[in-house]
Amino acid sequence: MAERRKLHEGDRVSWRSHGSTARGTVQEEITERTYAGKRTVAASKEDPQYRVRTDEGRDAVHKPEALRDD
Template sequence: MSEKLKKGDHVEWNTSGGKTEGEVKEIITEPTDFKGHHFEASKENPEYRVESSKSGKDAIHKGEQLKKSKEKK
């Protein structure tokens, strides 16, 4: 990911079931635990909590896994 993401950005990412889209809900800049997993986020390497448009479920992804979508669906 070459561009910075911000809260509210619409993004897409790949999953085992294909491409998924959603919205950035939070930018995480410190180590955190979420749904039984530990994430080593930092200000230099933030991670992003995103909500899937399809399922409504939240997940945390590294910035390089996310691509800003051109239009909101």
């Protein structure tokens, strides 16, 4: 099994969103169930997710495998 990718605050990332590519900056790692990005995020220490601020100023939350270095 591949090692889980670790992202850090300030990392520039991109991801596929509605048929195009979105870009932004990692704001934080989420490691517990919380509300972020206009939805409930079921994250944990074993399965973290990342809050990303898009270049347009919106918040989004993604699993690390959905994010690519930009």
